[in-house]
Amino acid sequence: MNSADGPEQPLPTFEVQIERLLPGGVGLAHAEGLTLFVSLAAPGDILRVQIDRVRGKVAFASALEVIKPSPVRVEPPCPYYGRCGGCDFQQLNYETQLQAKVEIIRDCFHRIGNIAELPEIAIHPSPKQWQYRARANWQFEPQTRHLGYFEAGSHRVCDVEVCAVLVPDLQNTLEDLRAQIRNDSFPGAAKNVEVVAGDEEVSFAPRWAGFETKNVRRRIGDETYHFSADAFFQVNHELLVPLIHEATRNARGRAAMDLYCGVGLFIVPLARCFERVVGVESNPTAARFAQLNLQNAQLESTKIITARV
Known part of the structure; x- marks a missing residue:
């Protein structure tokens, strides 16, 4: 040519x-x-x-x-691997995936933070290597009727029937949406949607194909958190108890501030350890949930400010 x-x-x-x-x-x-x-x-x-x-x-x-092949290379279990842009590490065994993430964090501290000497970076493996992801962003292409994720390095939609990393509630929801597509009852107005699973229900943002932007809840350790798809909440709920413990284990004192506090994942336990706590969050929906979660926990000494950091 x-x-x-x-x-x-x-x-x-x-x-x-x-x-x-x-x-x-x-x-x-x-x-x-x-x-x-x-x-x-x-x-x-x-x-x-x-x-x-x-x-x-x-x-x-x-x-x-x-x-x-490297000794750490494995056969990716996902049939869309290499085309779907959702996962980067499925060609690695799980131990190597964890080590790669540690090295990436270490490299960022060196290159961006100019920090030469670092302590050991501990990483906690997920109790579930698959079916752990409780949040997703799905793309819909009206012309092709494809529903899934963007292909790697493009805006073409990879048509996904089964996603190996989704929690069962989100996989079931994906199947419900695909059934609507097959039956020609699927609305094509929205081209992407955020979905998140709580303990009992699934929330969509925006509302789509009969699914609403519901307020859902998740029990994490001794606390209950309310949130929805239009406010960020951590993806892997199986790791949240050790994450909160690691972030707050030695936290005690008169005053604390939580920047980018979201719906209050850390600010709720912090409010039990400090006399006064201030949370700052730019997303008004997340800030309202943070206030709600504090009220439900009967923690009145904390102030939530809706503002950019």
Whole structure:
């Protein structure tokens, strides 16, 4: 095929070894004076890669062939892996996924924070490696009638029937929506929707296909939190008890401030440890839920301010 500048040149390929993973799940490699970012790679992989685009001395590449797989590489369980842009680490065993996240955080402290010496970064594995995600953002393409997530690096919608990381309540909801599509009873007005699961119900934002923006609740340890799909709440509810404990375990004193307090995940336990607590949250819906959660817990010494930090 010819272009205005003459025949198109074939994209260069290289045999490389992946050194480590970077934020976004790309593998780092080097070849012919270029720093390569290779998608869907595992540290230690020997790959034949194709250059997709180049920016100065940095090139973005995709794997054509796994010449020698890394010992930590596994077969991804998701049939959409490599096309769906939702997950970055399914090619890694779970222990390596955890270590990769630690190294990414460490790298951010070094590069962005300019902090050379760091203490050991502990990571808590999830009790569930699959079916843990209690929040999702689904995309709908009216022309193709596809419902799912954006494909990697694009705005095309990957049509997803089963998502391996969703909690069962959200997977059931996804199936209900897909049944409406098959029956031609699906409204095409909204092109994306936030969904979140509480203990008993599912909330949508915006309201869509018969599903409402409900106020749902979740029992976390000794506290009950109310929230909805248009206010942020943590994704993996299985990890929230140890997360709250880690954040507040030595917290005691006269006054505390929680910036970006959301619906009050940390401010409720903090209000039990401090004489006075102030929470700041820019999302008015989340701020209202924070106030509600404090009132339900009978914690009156805390003030919620709706403002940007």
